[in-house]
Each structure stands twice: as C-alpha cells, then as structure tokens.
Amino acid sequence: MEKFNRYLVTAALPYANGPVHIGHLAGCYLPSDIYVRYLRARKMDVKFVCGTDEHGVPITIKAMQENVSPQDIVDKYYAVIRDSFAAMGISFDIFSRTSRQIHHETAAAFFKEMYDKGLFEERESEQYFDEIKQVFLADRYIIGTCPKCGNDRAYGDQCERCGSSLSPDELINPRSALSDAVPVKRKTKHWYMPSSSTSPG
C-alpha cells in the first residue's frame, strides 16, 4: 500500500437548507468517519474536515418563501446539522461553513488567478428573470400549463402529471413560482472553464 505522510479526509458538504437525514449519514459520513478512526488508530497524521455549503439559489428562495433572510436559513441549518453530526459521534476535526471569511477569500483568490490566466470563456445568454423579486429563475421556479396534457401546474423542467420533460419556452402562460409575475428574458453573463484548458500549473 502506498504511504502518505499526511491524510486529509473530507466528505460531501451538506447543503444548509434542511436537516441531514439517516441516508446521508449511512452513505457518506459514517464510511469516512470509520476510515478516519482507522487511520488515527494506526497513529497516522490525519485531519477530517467538513462543513455546511451555505450558498446558492435554493437557500435564497427558501428564505423568500419563509420571509426571512438567507443568513437566518443557513444559521438555523448549520446548527441543526452540526448538532446532528455531534450526536451521531462523527469525529470531524473541523466542521466549518462556506460562508466564513476565509473561504470567501480563498475562493476569490482561486477565481482571480484563473481569470488572470485567461482560463475562462465568457458567454452571455438569455435567462428568465422575475422583475418583482429581481432574481433570475431556475427552470424549476417557472410554472405554467403543460403543452402535452394541459396540467396548469407544470414546472419549467418537467410536468409531474404526464411526466414530460419540458423547457420553460414550451410552457403556456408561464409565471414565476415566487411572485406569479410573467417572467421576462434578460441577458446574463457566465464564466465557463473549458475542461481542455485545465492543464496543471
């Protein structure tokens, strides 16, 4: 077996918009905890690091729906998730949060370095926008009438009555799931990293 001087073990970062459930523990955190305990028992130099993922649209939308701030949502579920892991005896050395200053700085530094090296491709595209809530809408947050079966609660990605895969453009009378406004198309810019340009160094 190959020898390493140090071991850094992590496990998928739980998303802070709900509690962890037993399936997460069994499938992800328990196996890594067992491995870490084995390494510690062998007197290896090991750190077990994890934390909550506290960014992204689902958190923002959950906050809007519950009429609280995104910070309230992540503070609540960070505590719930941290306490669940502690109660299950998952032995992290560090259980952090992606919203901490150090992670913002590190992520920004990574992005800036890659940007300066010209590794990204900038592309503009049109996406649906909710003018009342002032947010871009993921397909799932656009509701309308299914063109195949007439269900008037079909989502922009799928109709759950007839099972058809849809795109928001196919919906009849599309509206925002957040405000009921008719979504408009707006230009937005994204930075893509072609996987062919990820040479080391």
Ligand SMILES: [Zn+2]
């Ligand atoms: Zn349908």
